[in-house]
Amino acid sequence: MRKLALSDEILLSVQQPARYIGGEVNMINKDPKKVDIRFAMCFPDVYEIGMSHLGMQILYDMFNRREDTYCERVFSPWTDLDQIMRKKQIPLFALESQDSVKDFDFLGITIQYEMCYTNILQVLDLAGIPLHAEDRTKEDPIVIGGGPCTYNPEPLAPFFDMFYIGEGETVYGDLLECYKSCKHEGRTRKEFLELAAEIPGIYVPSLYAVTYKEDGTIESFVPENIHAKPVITKELVVNMDEATYVEKPLVPFIKVTQDRVVLEIMRGCIRGCRFCQAGCVYRPLRERSLEYLKDYAWKMLKSTGHEEISLSSLSSSDYTQLEGIIQFLMEEFKGKGVNISLPSLRIDAFSLDVMSKVQDVKKSSLTFAPEAGSQRLRDVINKGLTEEIILKGAAEAFHGGWNRVKLYFMLGLPTETEEDMEGIALLSEKVAETYYDEIPKQERQGKVQVVASSSFFVPKPFTPFQWARMCTKEEFLERAAIVRQKFREMKNFKSLKYNWHEADLTVLEGVLARGDRKVGQVIEEAYKNGALFDSWSEYFHNEIWLKAFETCGLSIDFYTTRERSLDEVFPWDFIDAGVSKEFLVKEWKQALGETVTPNCRQKCSACGAMKFKGGVCFENKN
Known part of the structure; x- marks a missing residue:
């Protein structure tokens, strides 16, 4: 029988102790002594979020089909257990064997969301693994990152030995075979990293050098090692x-x-x-x-x-x-x-x-995403939806028996005007009116409920909007206020509800999404000053981050509101994600010209x- 890493006394003192004990239905059990490779698969958030992630389930299953590999799961301990583990010096452990993560060959971290970056440092810290890749020895696991945020891995580059760019089902087998060979041959950690760098899709940050111009933008990003590829093409x-x-x-x-x-x-x-x-x-x-x-x-x-x-x-x-x-x-x-x-x-x-x-x-309730309130702005973002199509779809939904609709929008999109903002309330009102126009009174299941939510726009790498200026916190909140006021003017106001996202969180997400290696020091400084579970609003403290930027001498506006020229070298330009930069430039110009591009079919x-x-x-x- 497994011996749990936490005592009954600790488990009874924390929220949801089942987060930490493993033993679930379909959990894989192997003898750790009978495998060549132990892989700790980490989702740097609380158990309930991580266990909902399909990619982690796929890789867990895929790795454990190998007889030579035992893949186990690790999640970020919630704040209550985090404090206990630090106080009692309990090392972070995997759920299956309850063994310390530091004893594994690999620590694989799936990076789904920028606001989990401080949790990555929490995982390394609690595991007793040096935060910086350059400080690790043969006693430490190889720390590898994967997932959508690796399409700009640079803010996290100091903390990872390597990144897997693209879809995980393709070359992980090659990487594990390479590691197994190096392990049996007694090769050094550096030798393994160099050989791994030759595998398609694998990026080893320590093998590359970045230089900067006086204005803070990147001058060059080049491999410093013959094993490193100038361009990393995503795996697919x-x-x-x-x-x-x-x-x-x-x-x-x-x-x-x-x-x-x-x-x-x-x-x-x-x-x-x-x-x-x-x-x-x-x-x-x-x-x-x-x-x-x-x-x-x-x-x-x-x-x-x-x-x-x-x-x-x-x-x-x-x-x-x-x-x-x-x-x-x-x-x-x-x-x-x-x-x-x-x-x-x-x-x-x-x-x-x-x-x-x-x-x-x-x-x-049914969820639809018009994304923008006006046709002009929907053309800018290439949504490909007309108001007529939206209302026809809503009518079909109401005839199908639904009377609750959620509408998702974005505020702060490129070229957005006040008319576009007010269009969010006007479109929501028209959806509500459609219900009352289309459904006879005797057939209605109560009032219609239309809930409109707006997130704030974040320009992301490898999109046509990667050149776009981002709004400040104050600009975002001003725009939300305009929309809210317009909602109050609507005839069906009681059937409508309007929510919006946190503005300061969005600004930070924008920095981390388009940041360079220098941003890594801000992440570390924020973590050391208490930043953790930033994606949870009750634990996000913007003042910690503002102080970290100040301490590190970096400007938030440099990464968010600054206009970018089309020839600027981006931190992620060494990655080939399949879409060419020429295509993205063309689409950026199409957006500014309010021109729609047909879909792939x-x-x-x-x-x-x-x-x-x-x-x-x-x-x-x-």
Whole structure:
């Protein structure tokens, strides 16, 4: 029987002790002494968030299929346990074996969100691993980062031995084989890092040098070692049916954020929204076949006992076999209490038939994302939605029996005017009016509820808006106030609700998203002064970060509000994410000209993704 790392006394004194004990349904048990490689897979946030992440489940399953590897899980201890571990000097441990993370060969950290960066330092600190890669020895694990934030890894470069750029299913096997060989041959840590740097998609920051101009922008970014590649091309799964998928997902003891089976129906997106990083870096769109999905839907529901299955993708409506998979799930699981969740549906492709089928199982509020309140601004961001299509989709939803709608918008988008801002309230009002116009009084299920939420725009790497100026905190709040005031003027005000995101958090996210290596010292300074769980509003303290910038002599405005020229060298320019810089420049100019670019199925825009030789780029090339 496993000996838990925490005593009963400690477990009974913290919130949700089940976060730390492991032993869940479908957890993998191996003898650590009988494997060559021990891999600690970390999600740098609380257990409930990390256990909801599909990518972690896929890699956990994939690694543990190898007989020579034992992959275990690690999460950020919540603040209550964090304090106890520091006081009692308890090292951070993995859930499966309860062994110290420092004893593992690898610490793999999935980096999903910029506001988790201080939690990464917490994980290293509690594990007893030196924060800086240059200070580590053969006694320390190899610290590797993966996930969407690695498309600009530079703010975290000092803390990582290497980064995996792209989709994890492709070359991790090569990396583990390389490590195993080096381990058996007695090679040094540096020798392994040099050999790893030759593997496609692997970036080793210590092998590169950055120089800066007097104005603080980058002058050059070059490899300093013959093993390092000048350009790192992202890794991509071309045939989704050949990729590893999880058959037996882990089932938590406690309720987590996504407490359901997640079936990834496709990867990538055809739409080309100019603010969306995922839509750019996951190009081209690649679908899984209907038969593949049927097989895995059965396996995962059977192995977990979950009563809900979610069809996951960036834009589910664009999956060509959507009707087929829904029909299958409805027929196979009718009467068995299995609910179907359909996130990421586009309002213009909404099918009343599909809606009514899902409605048979469960009714909840529907979420649509117009993103901008005016047609002009929707054209700027290339949303490809007209007001007519939005209202028609809302009408279909109301006729289908729904009376609760969530609308997502963004404030602070490039070229935004006051008219665009007020358009958020006007469009929300028109959606509410559509309900009262379309649904006879005797058929209404109470009042309509329209909840509009606006996040604040953050320019992300590898998007056409990577050159855009970002708003200040004060500008963001002024814009939210304009929208809020307009909502108060609406006739159906009582049926409307308006929320907005935290402005100071957004500004910091903007710095971390487009930051360079110098930002690493700010992250470390903020962490040492108490910054932790910054993505949780109750624990985010902006004053800690402001002081850290001041201490390090760095300007927030340099990374956020500064105008960028088209020839500026960006910290992430050494990465080839599939979309060419020429394409992004063209799209930036199209945005400023308020010109819409057709989606990938309508017309190829030569973004660069065709070089991967798969997916939507070749759908009609037989």
